[in-house]
Amino acid sequence: MNTAPLPDSGISPGLAPGSRARMTFAGALSANMLNMIGVGPFITIPLALAAMGGPQALLGWLLGAVLCLCDGFVWAELGSALPRSGGSFHYLREAFGPQGLGRLLGFLYLWQTLLIGPMSIASGTVGMAHYLTWLEPGLSATAIAAIAATVCLVNLVLLWRDIRVIGMLSVATSVIVIGSCLWIIASGAVHFDAARAFSFPPHAFVIDGGFWMGLGAATLIGVYDYGGYNTICMIGDEVVEPRRTIPRAVLWSIPLVALLYIGLNLAILGVLPWQQGMQSKAIVADFMAAIYGPIGGRVVTVLILIASWASALMNLLGASRVPYAAARAGDFLAVFARTNARGDVPAVSLLFMGLASALACLVSLDTLIAVMIVVQTMFQYTAQCVAVILLRRRQPQADPGQFRMPLYPLPVIVTLAGWAYIVTTARPLHILAGAGMIVAGTLLFLAIARRARQWPFSSLKAFRP
Structure with missing residues (x-):
């Protein structure tokens, strides 16, 4: 890849990490929790109830919390060992x-981020626009997509500033979001x-194929809603x-949000019959x-609209750092290493992710969620479990201060088993999409590597004219 100095255009090629503004633990924890909460639970509780056919869907939220906590240990260890912006891009490269x-896996993560990152951001803004229909029932599908895309563009503008400002904004918004969740839970209590709340149907706990498929679908929904505890790893x-x-922010955010989610579920189920809840398009609004x-x-x-906006904002913040990190490492187009004139915003990377997420708002919400989780699980999350093992073998003793x-x-084994369960209970079309993404990314990497005479074609240098 071309890593030559960039021409002067008001956008600089970037500063050393140590010269950038810093986010404190409060900002880090808030960024994680904002990305986790978002609109997710407010739109997916009906989906989980429908997946399992009753309030036993709580099992999906509990299993998802256990799985995400085990995966959180993986993220915490990798983030402490390699605390660099770009997260998994560096973890996979260094471990393999x-x-x-590692070059191939790092590129595949970058490839995944370019495709899935905008879908993840869009899922939050599309969900937000859907919730707006409770206030404006006449909104058309086109209007919903336009509103979601507009939010993506507004967030793009908001992130064009010092990270310390973003940290303070995340703390302030967290107070509103968490306060709203506590109000909902207290109202339900x-x-x-x-x-x-516990009016289980007769077939609720019949352990058969349908039970395991339903639990897998509910767990996938739970994992989507818990997703975001790795946000801080992207801006190390x-x-x-x-x-x-980084480890503190990851491992505190998961149980805190899990308590909020379980409380929300119980509060709603104790007031609205689950048969009504699974048909609702805005279940928390109906509940209140x-x-x-x-x-x-x-x-x-x-209040839910505020939470949704803040979650999408933090999601865009983290995703925008991945192409930037890859470009600085010389493994992606050099233009993505450009920053703004102050040198504290990854300008081109942020622009790409913001605009791509606006376009992704044209895809339906359920497709965005399912494809996003299955694709990430098939490659990134599984590969990171292996990365922890490899790094442990290479460095048996931790450095001072390393988590x-x-x-x-045990947490690695549980995480691998959980990801395998989610993938094997997913829809074949979504599995095919994940496999297709991996194959297409691999072929693209090999084409680029062959042209540049890089691994695994390094030996071709001898035949270069």
């Missing part, structure tokens, strides 16, 4: 060898009806004391309207 297989260069801050009347539904809808997961290798 930066001059060998006051009106909670245990008989309604911009974090204060990253070897300590049942308690406080239409004004309650409108107020909570506004190491407890009970190793």
Whole structure:
């Protein structure tokens, strides 16, 4: 790849990591939690109820929390060992060898991010626009897509500033988002009806193929909703004391959000019959309207819109650092290494991700969610478990201040088993999409490597004219 100095255009090629502004633990934890909460649980609770056919869908949320916590240990250890912006791009390259297989896996992660990153961001803004229909029932599909795309573009503009400002914004918004969740949970607790919440259908716990497929679908939904605990790993260069801050932010965010999600589920199920809930298009608004009347539904809808916007903002923040990191390492188009004039914003990478996410808003929400999780699981999440093992073998003793997961290798084994379960219970079309992404990325990498006479075609240099 071309890594020559860039011409002067008001956009600089980037500064050394140590010269950038820094995000504190409070900002890091807030960024993770904002990305995790978003619109996810507010639109997917009906999907989980439908997947399992009753309130036993709570099992999917619990299994998803256990799986994500085990995966969080993987992210925490990798983020502490290699605290650099770009996250998995560096983890996979270093673990599998930066001059060998690691080049391919790093490129595949970059390829995945270019395709899936915009879909992940768009899923938040599309979900946000769908929730807006509770306030404006007449919104057409075109209007929903246009609103979602506009939010992506607004976030693009908002992220064109110092990371410290983003950190303060994430803390302030977290207070609103978490406060809203606590209000919803408290409202449900006051009106909670245990008989309604746990009115399981007769077939609820019949362990057969349908049960396992339904649980897999509910767990996939849970994993999507918990997703975002790795946000801080994407901006490691911009974090204060990253070897300590990154693991703390990852491992605190997962149980905190899990408690909120389980509380939300129980609160809603204790007020709305699950048969009604699984048909709802805005379940939390319907829930609050049942308690406080239409004004309650409108107020909570506004709060959910704020949470959705903030989640998409943090998602774009993390995704924009991956092509930038790859370009700085010389493994992607050099133009993506350009920053703004101050040198504290990855300008071209942010522009690409922001505009691509706006275009991805044309895809349906359920397709965005399913394809995104299956593709990431098939490649990135599985490969990272192997990366931890390889790095441990290479460096048995941790450096001072470096985090190491407890009970190793148990969390890695549980994580691998969980990802395998999600993939094997996914729809064949989504599995095919994941396999196609990996094959296409591999062929593209080999074509580029052959042209540049790089691994695995390094020996061809001898025949170069």
